[in-house]
Amino acid sequence: MNISVRNAETFEFTPENLKFAAEQLAKYPTSRKQSTVMPLLTKAQEQNNGWISVPVMEYIADMLEMPYIRVQEVVTFYTMYRQKPVGKHVIEVCTTTPCWLRGSDDVVAACKDELGIGFGETTADGEFTLLEVECAGACVNAPVIAYKKEYYEDLDNDSTRKFIKAIKNGDIIAPGPQTTDRHKSAPEGGPTTLKEFCATQGGDS
Structure with a gap:
């Protein structure tokens, strides 16, 4: 599929991302290609630091081929x-x-204290940006x-500080619950129902 664009002065997709754009555009009729605006913006944001x-x-x-104001x-x-x-490390806290x-509130306080910045700000060295976000869709954790x-997930003040310090040190942090022994979003301490079924399935997955 051919893509005809006028290159912006300071931005254009890499060859790899142009291929991604072509794949997205191929999913829609030509008259509906504006439907790809969100995945293309997401990919552009990733490329544009x-x-x-x-x-x-x-x-x-x-x-x-859509009005600029519509993209905006x-x-x-x-x-x-x-x-x-934004900084190299973007920390998004759900409130x-x-x-x-x-x-x-304890998580936010730990972030602000460890990073020395508030929401919407970036550290002077350009390493960290702290953002407040709406529902992350992980309420159970x-x-x-x-x-x-x-x-x-399942953060408190201490685990948040540990999390940020690990990033600063370049350590690998496993995602998921940080302060409990729960498996993903299972109850703390393990399953409370269907225990026999879980056992036959090889655990609490």
Whole structure:
């Protein structure tokens, strides 16, 4: 499939991402190619060091033959699109009601103290950006932090500090529950029902 675009002055897809764009466009009739705006913006943000600049929006608008303002409307509506540069490590803390009830205030306090910045700010060395996000959809494991497409769950003040220090040290942190022995979103301490079934399935998976 051929893609005809006018290259923006400061942004254009890599050959690999152009191939991705072609694959997305092939899913829709030509008259509906604007339906690919969100996956293309997501891919562009990944390529553009984690944020959507004006040239990025113009480039996507040209590619999809849609008014620039329509692309901007998508970017400004969805909080997953960032409209200013971010640090190398983006820490997203959920503060919606379930996380708040389960102690997200302690998680936020730990993040701000360890990083020395507030929400929407980036450390002076450009390493960390701290963001507040709406529901992460992992309420059963609240409170949670999203980092590099993974969720770090069941956090408290101490485990959050440990998490941030591990990132600073370049250590690998396993995603999932951080303060309990629960398996994913199973009850703490293991299954409370269907125990015989779980045993026949090889555990509590």
